[in-house]
Amino acid sequence: MEKRVTFRGWKLPLILILPQVLVTAVFFFWPAGQAIYQSAFIPDPFGLKSQFVGFGNFEYLFSDPYYLASFKTTAIFSILVTVVSMSVALWLALMADRIIKGSGTYRTFLIWPYAVAPAVAGVLWLFMFNPSVGIVAWSLDQIGYDWNHKLNGGQATWLVVLASSWGRISYNFLFFLAGLQAVPRSVIEAAAIDGAHFWRRFWTIVFPLLSPTTFFLLVVNIVYAFFETFGVIHTITSGGPQQSTTILVYKVFADGFVGQDLGSSAAQSVVLLVVVGLLTVIQFKFIERRVHY
């Protein structure tokens, strides 16, 4: 017989879920609602007056070629950050999983960068690659490669991708390592007895069994690249050169808090809300099907 917990009446369950509902309403629905509401107005910075413009802010946005270009920038940036940080982390986790001696120290070192705040990470990378005084820029110059990410959009993109991925590698590493250790030894040993070498075992057994971890990290990393890389971009490039590193969330900040154009900033937040909602739905609908739990 199935054992079920049922509540008599509806008051107790309501009270029990109330805190969660309240938190969601106050910290998620209310601000999101505010953003949608404000996107229909052009207010002045001080909040003294405000004009209703309907969809005017959206029309303005979508007629701006730089805003449309920002979608492409965001896509390229997010994919690069996700691929770089996840593949490097997986490779490191595979290696760390095989180490026997000193693995604790090794792992601790790999986890360290996660403790560095994105803005600080940005400054660190900026110092190394600073075209005037950076040690890496100087070394590149010595071997005849001209590094100036302040003028070269491609270099700037790579620099923010590297800086954003760097701190993220630790986080991904931690999850991959845990995932690897959860793969049953017996399965791997059986394959080894059958004569499968390391990489074959990895692709046919370990990687599929890791798929729940990989899927989770994919979602989390894309959300990270979309929203939390802001500090890195702000400190390294401020969105430049020529907007080549202006991702959507950075533009929300720049227009709202530098340009004081709160109407446009709110409209961009709404667009971002829709984009991330769609992405999450796509991920769960299509990619999750391929995940083996």
Add this chain to the structure above:
Amino acid sequence: MKKALLGTLMAATLGTAALPAAAATEIQWWHAFTGRLGDLLAEQIETFNASQEDFTVVGTHKGNYSETLNAGIAAFRAGEQPHLLMVFEVGTATMMSAAGAIKPVHEVMAEGGAPFDSDGFLAPVKGYYTTPEGDMLSLPYNSSTPVLYVNRDALEAAGLDPDMDLSTWEMVDGALDKVKAAGSDCPLTTAWQSWVHLENLSAYHDVEFATKENGFTALDTELSFNGPLQVAHVQAMGEWAKDGKFFYAGRRNEGGANFRAGECAFFTESSAGYAGVKAEAAFDFEIRPLPYWPAADGAPQNTIIGGSSLWALSGHEAKEYKGVAEFLSFLSSSDIQAKWHQDTGYLPITTAAYEQTKAEGFYEANPGTDIAILQMTAKPTTANSKGLRLGSFDQIRGIIDEELEAVWSGDKDAQAALDSAVERGNQLLRRFEQANK
């Protein structure tokens, strides 16, 4: 628990009871200065607080210029605004348009009854913060103007006479060739490219930067810095960049590090960079007036300022504004201004402070420090050289930076880049106009 609560209550009561003894009215001042400038600012506050007993000025650092402005705006929306807010010059139009949020300085002064003579300020400084009717809206605090820093050792190493005439860009160009030929990687670098090489360039050659007297007379102003003079200048710099004669280090004052390290021969930077160069440069340097293109009629006109001014925000009590008035009057007194000018390299903002500094023999002991003032006050200002008053200008500068970078990297020619900057900037101006109608 109860005891602790009682203790807190008692302490609170005692605290309130103790207050009237020191019945000074607090004046909050939010500013953007750290480091040496922050120390000098704190010193001014201390001097003022010690000089009288009715008011206590409290200075709070709120981040860089943009962050300070944002903090002030956010605080105003929350009803927690300070009495005084430091706003950089590009935020001037934003503040001016917020009629309900500010209390114009001329009003504060008239009501507060503190001694104040707005005619005592240097005209180009005052003009920036004054209405067309001549009412001063905010008090100029720190103002500077761009000048040319010259590394005399680098010129000598290139076989040039360090005393050579460098008053025009053609002469500088010739010197750049020699310095480049002598193997330098950085003949010329600059700080604040938009401010120096477009905004000041326009004023200095008496050409328009934006219509409606650079935005002074109307909100429906349009950018017009894509004229022949500006295009020719940017094109020349683009070619210098291509030939390795101009080294671009960044949008702010990153190039200062290269110049102070002795890597560059010439550096266009704010006169306020003087203290830093003097402290660090291990070579012989001097300050020269900003070069100009002699082909332009009316050049050299005068250069315009950068820096910040202090805005009184609305919503406080009359008694507090009296304190604000006294403090502003104190700040513009010639002793305080002369000291500020000599310590920082910022301009003395009043004629009296300039005369006082001259009488003290400061310019003789520190040659070149008066060049900025002379360059700014050489001629009466024109409609094109009063300054700029453009909304969203912080962002427009960002756009200009982007387009100039495209020229330095060789992606665009000067005309295309400036046309695009004008078009994109105008969009922002229309947004600003709509928000402030």
